Amino acid sequence: EAGVTQSPTHLIKTRGQQATLRCSPISGHTSVYWYQQALGLGLQFLLWYDEGEERNRGNFPPRFSGRQFPNYSSELNVNALELEDSALYLCASSPSPGTAGYSNQPQHFGDGTRLSIL
Amino acid sequence: KQEVTQIPAALSVPEGENLVLNCSFTDSAIYNLQWFRQDPGKGLTSLLLIQSSQREQTSGRLNASLDKSSGRSTLYIAASQPGDSATYLCAVKVGGGFKTIFGAGTRLFVKA
Numbered sequence: 001e002a003g004v005t006q007s008p009t010h011l012i013k014t015r016g017q018q019a020t021l022r023c024s025p026i027s028g029h030t031s032v033y034w035y036q037q038a039l040g041l042g043l044q045f046l047l048w049y050d051e052g053e054e055r056n057r058g059n060f061p062p063r064f065s066g067r068q069f070p071n072y073s074s075e076l077n078v079n080a081l082e083l084e085d086s087a088l089y090l091c092a093s094s095p096s097p098g099t100a101g102y103s104n105q106p107q108h109f110g111d112g113t114r115l116s117i118l
Numbered sequence: 119k120q121e122v123t124q125i126p127a128a129l130s131v132p133e134g135e136n137l138v139l140n141c142s143f144t145d146s147a148i149y150n151l152q153w154f155r156q157d158p159g160k161g162l163t164s165l166l167l168i169q170s171s172q173r174e175q176t177s178g179r180l181n182a183s184l185d186k187s188s189g190r191s192t193l194y195i196a197a198s199q200p201g202d203s204a205t206y207l208c209a210v211k212v213g214g215g216f217k218t219i220f221g222a223g224t225r226l227f228v229k230a
Contacts (some may be wrong), residue, residue, distance in 0.1 A: 004161075006161075008197065033218070035220075042220055042221070042222040042223065043207065043209075043220040045217055045218060045219070048217075054195075056217060058217075088159070088162055092162075100131050106152055106164045106167045107152070107164070108156065108164065109154075109161040109162040109163070109164075110161050111161040112159075112160070112161050114159070
């Protein structure tokens with residue numbers, strides 16, 4: 001079974017540009033979560049998508065947005081990049097909240113996209 | 119607001135030693151608590167998940183306990199090996215949108 005895959009592995013941008021990060025969940029998983037792991041700040045919850053809809057959002061400005069496609073893959077878009085957006089962005093997937101025992105399903109993580117802002 | 123704290127922030131032990139990593143959380147209303155391992159520059163690997171109704175989970179040399187009333191969890195690693203060197207994160211799943219809140223992690227170094 002293929003795990004969660006993220007692309008690209010590394011992304012280098014300059015201030016003001018826009019970045020697009022991609023995530024493919026484990027087959028059968030409909031929920032996709034995005035996290036930011038900045039140096040010294042730990043893992044911060046960004047966004048949660050399920051069945052194509054945004055279900056929850058962390059404490060991030062609107063220039064962080066995303067979407068989920070019919071095949072449950074997801075994109076994270078970051079507009080007007082700032083230096084402090086440099087971080088490892090991790091994607092995780094899990095079964096749908098409608099699945100029996102969902103609340104106790106572990107999240108499975110990809111290896112992340114390292115975004116560097118110059 | 120749920121907050122998750124991990125102590126110590128870093129730990130260095132000789133190979134073969136048994137060790138305990140600590141995790142505390144401020145709100146006992148959790149669905150589950152999960153321990154992860156993260157190698158440098160990599161994603162997270164799930165180690166153990168303890169449901170809110172459970173007290174502990176075991177996998178190989180790892181044992182995790184959960185005391186919801188006191189807001190604490192421990193990860194016990196037996197007979198540590200250099201390959202155990204990594205950052206260990208605990209995370210709680212909470213209501214209000216099934217958010218997962220992470221601790222800052224404990225960086226473990228096991229010396230050969």
